[in-house]
Amino acid sequence: MGEISRTSRAGTIPPSCLHEVFRAAEDRERATGRPVIKLHVGEPYFPPPREVALAVEHAVHHGQTAYTSAEGMSALREALAVKLETENGHRTSPDRVFVTPGSCQGLAALFQSLANRGDELLLPELHWPIHLQQVLLAGFRPVFYALGPGYRPRLDAIRAAITPRTRAVLINSPANPTGAVLGTELMEGILELAREHDLQIISDEAYEHFVYEGEHVSFASLEHGLPERERRVFSTFTFSKSLAMTGYRLGYVVTPNAAAAHALRVVQEASIIGPSTPVQYAGLTALKARDSARENARMVRANRDRALPALRDAGLLGELPQGGWYAVLDLGPVGVDADTFAAGLLEKYDVGVAPAAGFALRPVVSDDGRILSADPAPDSRTLVRLAFCGDPAELDTGVERLLAHAAELRSRGGDP
Numbered sequence: 002m003g004e005i006s007r008t009s010r011a012g013t014i015p016p017s018c019l020h021e022v023f024r025a026a027e028d029r030e031r032a033t034g035r036p037v038i039k040l041h042v043g044e045p046y047f048p049p050p051r052e053v054a055l056a057v058e059h060a061v062h063h064g065q066t067a068y069t070s071a072e073g074m075s076a077l078r079e080a081l082a083v084k085l086e087t088e089n090g091h092r093t094s095p096d097r098v099f100v101t102p103g104s105c106q107g108l109a110a111l112f113q114s115l116a117n118r119g120d121e122l123l124l125p126e127l128h129w130p131i132h133l134q135q136v137l138l139a140g141f142r143p144v145f146y147a148l149g150p151g152y153r154p155r156l157d158a159i160r161a162a163i164t165p166r167t168r169a170v171l172i173n174s175p176a177n178p179t180g181a182v183l184g185t186e187l188m189e190g191i192l193e194l195a196r197e198h199d200l201q202i203i204s205d206e207a208y209e210h211f212v213y214e215g216e217h218v219s220f221a222s223l224e225h226g227l228p229e230r231e232r233r234v235f236s237t238f239t240f241s242k243s244l245a246m247t248g249y250r251l252g253y254v255v256t257p258n259a260a261a262a263h264a265l266r267v268v269q270e271a272s273i274i275g276p277s278t279p280v281q282y283a284g285l286t287a288l289k290a291r292d293s294a295r296e297n298a299r300m301v302r303a304n305r306d307r308a309l310p311a312l313r314d315a316g317l318l319g320e321l322p323q324g325g326w327y328a329v330l331d332l333g334p335v336g337v338d339a340d341t342f343a344a345g346l347l348e349k350y351d352v353g354v355a356p357a358a359g360f361a362l363r364p365v366v367s368d369d370g371r372i373l374s375a376d377p378a379p380d381s382r383t384l385v386r387l388a389f390c391g392d393p394a395e396l397d398t399g400v401e402r403l404l405a406h407a408a409e410l411r412s413r414g415g416d417p
């Protein structure tokens with residue numbers, strides 16, 4: 002048997018490009034003994050609320066450590082249903098809410114609960130690489146929809162990507178990596194399309210609290226008045242971003258109806274048994290820390306407003322991201338590709354950024370679901386992603402050095 006025929010489907014899926022950047026930055030730190038400014042990483046500089054740590058400690062010390070059900074503790078799911086209604090305008094019942102070890106696992110489980118052989122799922126042309134991995138692992142065929150100005154989805158592009166095999170559309174607002182935010186009108190249009198073609202919508206709202214222009218709209222709030230059987234929006238949320246609880250691994254998924262909840266329950270029983278119990282107690286406490294979420298959003302917004310306009314003025318950034326933690330820069334005017342730029346920036350200036358080609362892979366999938374190739378979309382080769390959720394002084398220095406590197410390359414006509 003040849004090598005390729007022994008390789009499992011998962012073994013053919015490209016690893017996240019971010020691991021490569023992480024490794025390069027770590028190697029650099031080891032080699033030079035100097036710290037790298039990590040603008041490639043979405044790790045916030047603000048800590049989780051103190052009371053959240055105390056809640057975990059309390060749970061562990063008081064023996065609140067037994068398994069819970071696959072959906073999670075009812076007390077937390079009830080509290081989440083209240084949060085969803087009051088903050089997101091999404092009236093649901095605790096039976097439809099699943100607590101998950103991070104929204105990443107929730108998304109992976111959700112895709113697995115939805116996929117049938119040969120189904121297609123629509124992803125934005127620039128997307129979080131983990132979404133693509135999850136979609137492929139679940140057995141979907143990814144199809145990509147083009148983005149318009151400000152990297153916002155275009156209704157006509159989504160419509161054009163639909164085929165008789167399309168089963169679902171992924172919407173990520175605010176988006177990683179682009180920072181694009183969708184408004185109600187566009188969402189209404191997408192929902193209408195989904196009804197017309199009987200599609201499910203998966204709305205990843207990890208950055209719900211980080212919206213700088215307008216308001217965050219939860220997709221499922223548009224189904225507010227509908228009976229359950231007519232609902233088609235799945236939503237995923239996390240404590241990682243709003244409250245800097247990245248390593249706690251706590252998120253949640255909301256399913257639109259009983260049949261969808263049943264399928265997800267089976268996947269979760271088989272995958273996790275249940276989410277971590279002490280961490281769920283942390284979640285109960287974290288839900289009361291609304292002021293922290295607001296303050297964290299204010300700090301990231303201040304980073305955006307202070308550090309990013311210089312990148313726009315230098316012609317590297319089209320418009321300031323409307324939300325989220327990231328901006329996509331286009332190095333077209335500098336005259337180099339993103340890999341060359343990022344390698345030089347790390348080597349000469351100790352600053353890490355993530356080349357965005359890995360956010361735009363176009364896998365070719367065989368009939369049995371294995372990936373035959375996964376080249377980046379050609380127009381992604383000059384894009385890099387920069388995270389602006391980090392320490393303000395480091396961000397400012399990192400942006401200064403990035404601009405110096407770009408100016409130097411430009412003056413040499415892009416010759417590294």
Ligand SMILES: Cc1ncc(COP(=O)(O)O)c(C=O)c1O
Nearest residue numbers: 103104105129177207239241252
């Ligand atoms: C768009 C998006 N969705 C989901 C996640 C998952 O976050 P977590 O698993 O920590 O909840 C991330 C994390 O970077 C993300 O960027």
